[in-house]
Amino acid sequence: xxxxxxxxxxxxxxxxxxxxxxxxxxxxxxxxxxxxxxxxxxxxxxxxxxxxxxxxxxxxxxxxxxxxxxxxxxxxxxxxxxxxxxxxxxxxxxxxxxxxxxxxxxxxxxxxxxxxxxxxxxxxxxxxxxxxxxxxxxxxxxxxxxxxxxxxxxxxxxxxxxxxxxxxxxxxxxxxxxxxxxxxxxxxxxxxxxxxxxxxxxxxxxxxxxxxxxxxxxxxxxxxxxxxxxxxxxxxxxxxxxxxxxxxxxxxxxxxxxxxxxxxxxxxxxxxxxxxxxxxxxxxxxxxxxxxxxxxxxxxxxxxxxxxxxxxxxxxxxxxxxxxxxxxxxxxxxxxxxxxxxxxxxxxxxxxxxxxxxxxxxxxxxxxxxxxxxxxxxxxxxxxxxxxxxxxxxxxxxxxxxxxxxxxxxxxxxxxxxxxxxxxxxxxxxxxxxxxxxxxxxxxxxxxxxxxxxxxxxxxxxxxxxxxxxxxxxxxxxxxxxxxxxxxxxxxxxxxxxxxxxxxxxxxxxx
Amino acid sequence: xxxxxxxxxxxxxxxxxxxxxxxxxxxxxxxxxxxxxxxxxxxxxxxxxxxxxxxxxxxxxxxxxxxxxxxxxxxxxxxxxxxxxxxxxxxxxxxxxxxxxxxxxxxxxxxxxxxxxxxxxxxxxxxxxxxxxxxxxxxxxxxxxxxxxxxxx
Amino acid sequence: xxxxxxxxxxxxxxxxxxxxxxxxxxxxxxxxxxxxxxxxxxxxxxxxxxxxxxxxxxxxxxxxxxxxxxxxxxxxxxxxxxxxxxxxxxxxxxxxxxxxxxxxxxxxxxxxxxxxxxxxxxxxxxxxxxxxxxxxxxxxxxxxx
Numbered sequence: 140x141x142x143x144x145x146x147x148x149x150x151x152x153x154x155x156x157x158x159x160x161x162x163x164x165x166x167x168x169x170x171x172x173x174x175x176x177x178x179x180x181x182x183x184x185x186x187x188x189x190x191x192x193x194x195x196x197x198x199x200x201x202x203x204x205x206x207x208x209x210x211x212x213x214x215x216x217x218x219x220x221x222x223x224x225x226x227x228x229x230x231x232x233x234x235x236x237x238x239x240x241x242x243x244x245x246x247x248x249x250x251x252x253x254x255x256x257x258x259x260x261x262x263x264x265x266x267x268x269x270x271x272x273x274x275x276x277x278x279x280x281x282x283x284x285x286x287x288x289x290x291x292x293x294x295x296x297x298x299x300x301x302x303x304x305x306x307x308x309x310x311x312x313x314x315x316x317x318x319x320x321x322x323x324x325x326x327x328x329x330x331x332x333x334x335x336x337x338x339x340x341x342x343x344x345x346x347x348x349x350x351x352x353x354x355x356x357x358x359x360x361x362x363x364x365x366x367x368x369x370x371x372x373x374x375x376x377x378x379x380x381x382x383x384x385x386x387x388x389x390x391x392x393x394x395x396x397x398x399x400x401x402x403x404x405x406x407x408x409x410x411x412x413x414x415x416x417x418x419x420x421x422x423x424x425x426x427x428x429x430x431x432x433x434x435x436x437x438x439x440x441x442x443x444x445x446x447x448x449x450x451x452x453x454x455x456x457x458x459x460x461x462x463x464x465x466x467x468x469x470x471x472x473x474x475x476x477x478x479x480x481x482x483x484x485x486x487x488x489x490x491x492x493x494x495x496x497x498x499x500x501x502x503x504x505x506x507x508x509x510x511x512x513x514x515x516x517x518x519x520x521x522x523x524x525x526x527x528x529x530x531x532x533x534x535x536x537x538x539x540x541x542x543x544x545x546x547x548x549x550x551x552x553x554x555x556x557x558x559x560x561x562x563x564x565x566x567x568x569x570x571x572x573x574x575x576x577x578x579x580x581x582x583x584x585x586x587x588x589x590x591x592x593x594x595x596x597x598x599x600x601x602x603x604x605x606x607x608x609x610x611x612x613x614x615x616x617x618x619x620x621x622x623x624x625x626x627x628x629x630x631x632x633x634x635x636x637x638x639x640x641x642x643x644x645x646x647x648x649x650x
Numbered sequence: 651x652x653x654x655x656x657x658x659x660x661x662x663x664x665x666x667x668x669x670x671x672x673x674x675x676x677x678x679x680x681x682x683x684x685x686x687x688x689x690x691x692x693x694x695x696x697x698x699x700x701x702x703x704x705x706x707x708x709x710x711x712x713x714x715x716x717x718x719x720x721x722x723x724x725x726x727x728x729x730x731x732x733x734x735x736x737x738x739x740x741x742x743x744x745x746x747x748x749x750x751x752x753x754x755x756x757x758x759x760x761x762x763x764x765x766x767x768x769x770x771x772x773x774x775x776x777x778x779x780x781x782x783x784x785x786x787x788x789x790x791x792x793x794x795x796x797x798x799x800x801x802x803x
Numbered sequence: 804x805x806x807x808x809x810x811x812x813x814x815x816x817x818x819x820x821x822x823x824x825x826x827x828x829x830x831x832x833x834x835x836x837x838x839x840x841x842x843x844x845x846x847x848x849x850x851x852x853x854x855x856x857x858x859x860x861x862x863x864x865x866x867x868x869x870x871x872x873x874x875x876x877x878x879x880x881x882x883x884x885x886x887x888x889x890x891x892x893x894x895x896x897x898x899x900x901x902x903x904x905x906x907x908x909x910x911x912x913x914x915x916x917x918x919x920x921x922x923x924x925x926x927x928x929x930x931x932x933x934x935x936x937x938x939x940x941x942x943x944x945x946x947x948x
Contacts (some may be wrong), residue, residue, distance in 0.1 A: 156896040167879035173873050212898030219686045282755050296769050307780045311789050321766050610663045768932050
């Protein structure tokens, strides 16, 4: 099926800029609109357009091109260039597609959870967040990364705080996220400053060229590397730096949680990959040392300890938030191996986890929408009273555990194979252990939902009350995709291998 | 040793400011004080960028128009008519200019910092209205009680 | 509103000067230090001074919050619109070269439009932030000064 010729040439040519500029401008318009319905329609159209554009760009990248877009016509390295290659094109499409699917879900969810006067600005902030995340992924300029990082972060703080009309703890969570997030972004910008001192350029490709010419550079580059890893680690909720995440996920409006869980940490993880393997090269001694010792340790600790914490949570969203931290651990484990197979598996898990967590949080939002349920104990009988929503939740949960014929199985299997090929048999054991913990925390919810009778109100069982169609469609799209990947994963493994190829191009990674 | 420190005193200032800010963020329980610490922390980074832009014995990065007698010095940039909008001015380029780029970057970062601070203060105002306090431990205590209230049902 | 005559008289004299200085910084930005960010903050400072001296209600009467909200969006749109215009004229995003018959004039027009957008956005945002925080507090009575 060849869709690429259907795209006008200018759309592909300006695709990189279009995907960022469209939500940025319409976000400003939405902020002043009065009607929430109009704001929702604008958001739907814009995110849909972004998804279409980034899909076209993705197809050209699969055809073997690398797109470089010169902002303002200034040629790199003087101007800001937007660079799209095999590494960021899939993430670009993932973010814009999830934004589109999430927006569909917005009408019932936002109406239920956000105060009437704030709904149109809510969509404005959401569009700004989308623009920031897309910009972070698409830009090839290190300082521009910081700017977009902050655009997305600041709008995220606002979005999380909007949950206050439902749950006042959202305010404290947003404030904590703001403080930790700003520290992370500032540490990142210190790192970029050190790199600028060392190389005299901000263009990432230029940086990478200069750094490899001087063999990794002096201590300044090393310090810069450390700052960048810690700064991005805060943003992607690397294990000991994850404290902002559970609160933000648990108390934000469910629409925001869905979007954050499936995209925000992923964009930061993409940046970590970009800096570790493309700007810096694993052939530098310090880079390999940090990847092998620091990242792997942190990954393993995150997988086990965060999964263990997930088991003990009473709030369903908090359980899934801790599970997200554990899943970031899986991705980091793939990075820690620093082999092409490991990187590919980690990248695959990045995409799969976005789909899985998207579906799970969408279902949780529907439970809250119908019955105000947040605690695991209250899941009683949901299998009978909301069978379709619970069905999507179950598929997502099985996929999270890694049951065969689901997306989670594919990426965990690939990860385990990569670990075995690398001789890291202990890592296979850790993956198994973390999956067993996942069975416990997901199984707990599923058991309560299916094997306990629905609660009784005035002596009668609660009637069957399914979520509205606008909620069901998005969650089944994502749940269905994760099953589809479980049955035939070739196309998505192909994308992950393409990304791994970009990462290994520097030559410092073992094939 | 001491000479190196004095030669690079601006880094010392940056490091002291950075650590002061970071310590304030972590050590104080008052949310406003935390935000103040965050601002100090960010300011240290602005200072770091601005100091690396300064070139020794260099002048501000504004192009100098060439004097008549300087026209024939080799290495001078002769602007083509119409380019750079100056109607054929000629500029001296063999003087050392400071690097303007870090300043421009930091202008952006300052704006970002102001935006973060504004959002942070707005959140604190709301927290104060809802919780009646801006001490973090008190907020945690209130939230803890709120959580227990839910489970004892 | 009969107290602090000196404050009111001096600020009445100063406010137009501050606004004028903002525009100087804005348009002199082509030739020297200056530009939209700085000018926007100075312009907002004149409004904020007015609000401080004559009260928030008076300020909101002369500069309604709705205008300010629209100003924010308009500023961003002016900036982005310049970029879109360069697209339509066949250039890259924000490539000012295509805005006029030659590149130098194009750059000139482009930066002027963009800086105007920045001025509008920055000053509106500053005033909005002040309005937002100011309206949270009960107004000071005259005697409390």
